[in-house]
Structure formats: structure tokens, C-alpha cells
Amino acid sequence: TLSIGYLTMMICSRHNIVSVAICFVITAVCCGTIVIFAMQTKYDLTSMIGYVFIFAMVLLIFGLVAIMSMIFFKIKFLYLIYAGLAALLFMLYLAIDVQMIMGGRELEISPEDHILAAIQVFIDIIYIFWMLLSLFLDN
Structure with a gap:
């Protein structure tokens, strides 16, 4: 956890302070809402872990394609879609x-x-937080 905290600090230092603050607030609100939903819902989300794993594997392949398109073809839009889907995942x-x-x-x-x-x-x-922060590619 210490190394992740240091890495997060280094990532945040590369972004604008407003972007970091906005992403922090969005993360806090989303996480609070998700925790309340998960505690109160009657739906058993743990039974769908297989579907979430398949979604993660598809997102992994899409992420590789998005990163390759960003590096070789300078197409950043696919990476933004990837970051949004990864945040949802x-x-x-x-x-x-x-x-x-x-x-x-x-x-x-x-x-x-x-x-x-x-x-x-x-x-x-x-x-x-990292995925939301990567949506703000201002720096």
C-alpha cells in the first residue's frame, strides 16, 4: 500500500490540481454510492463474478488495441473509451x-x-481513481 500511495502521488503530480480534485470528488461520490448500493441491494453480484472476469478479459484485449493505436497512430479516443470502461469494471x-x-x-x-x-x-x-484521472489527459 505504501508503494501504491507513492505511485499515486507521482501520477497526481503530473496532472493539473483541478483535474486531481475533480477526480477525487468523483471517485469519493461513486465509491460511496456503490458501497451503499452493494449493502442495500437484493441482487447477488458475487454470483456474476464469471461474467465480470470475461468482461475484464475483453477489456484487456481492447486496452492493448487502444494503447497500440495511441502509440502508433496517435488515436487517443480509444484510450479514453478504455479508461471509462475500466473505471466501470x-x-x-x-x-x-x-x-x-x-x-x-x-x-x-x-x-x-x-x-x-x-x-x-x-x-x-x-x-x-487512476482510470478517472487518465480520462483527464491535460498534461
């Missing part, structure tokens, strides 16, 4: 992880694994 992961922490679903994390659960939620939130 990590929002799904956050909702699933919150439901796994809450328990009572198909998949759950035991109370003894509280460190793993905290790291999962931390990583989800950081990745959401």
Missing part, C-alpha cells in the same frame, strides 16, 4: 468486494481475512 469489482465482505451471498470473505478485504477495497478505489 473496477466499480463492479468494488460492489462485488463489498458484498463479499458483508457476507450472506454466494461468495463471502471470512472475518479472519479482514486484511485481504481491506486491500481489495483499497485497490479497487485506487484503480477507479
Whole structure:
């Protein structure tokens, strides 16, 4: 977590302070809304982890194509689509992880694994922030 914090600091230093503040607020509001939704909903999102994995693999291939098109053809629009879809993917992961922490679903994390659960939620939130920040390609 220390290295991710340092990496986040370095990424934020490359962007405009307004972009970082806007992305922070958007991340906080989205994550708060997702946590409330995941705690209150009757839908079991943990049972859809296979579909989310398939979406992640498709997004991985699309991300490679988007990065290659940005490097070789200077097409940045595909990378913006990739960053938006990746942010949505990590929002799904956050909702699933919150439901796994809450328990009572198909998949759950035991109370003894509280460190793993905290790291999962931390990583989800950081990745959401990074993807939203990459949408603001001002620097």
C-alpha cells in the first residue's frame, strides 16, 4: 500500500490540481454510492463474478488495441473509451468486494481475512481513481 500511495502521488503530480480534485470528488461520490448500493441491494453480484472476469478479459484485449493505436497512430479516443470502461469494471469489482465482505451471498470473505478485504477495497478505489484521472489527459 505504501508503494501504491507513492505511485499515486507521482501520477497526481503530473496532472493539473483541478483535474486531481475533480477526480477525487468523483471517485469519493461513486465509491460511496456503490458501497451503499452493494449493502442495500437484493441482487447477488458475487454470483456474476464469471461474467465480470470475461468482461475484464475483453477489456484487456481492447486496452492493448487502444494503447497500440495511441502509440502508433496517435488515436487517443480509444484510450479514453478504455479508461471509462475500466473505471466501470473496477466499480463492479468494488460492489462485488463489498458484498463479499458483508457476507450472506454466494461468495463471502471470512472475518479472519479482514486484511485481504481491506486491500481489495483499497485497490479497487485506487484503480477507479487512476482510470478517472487518465480520462483527464491535460498534461
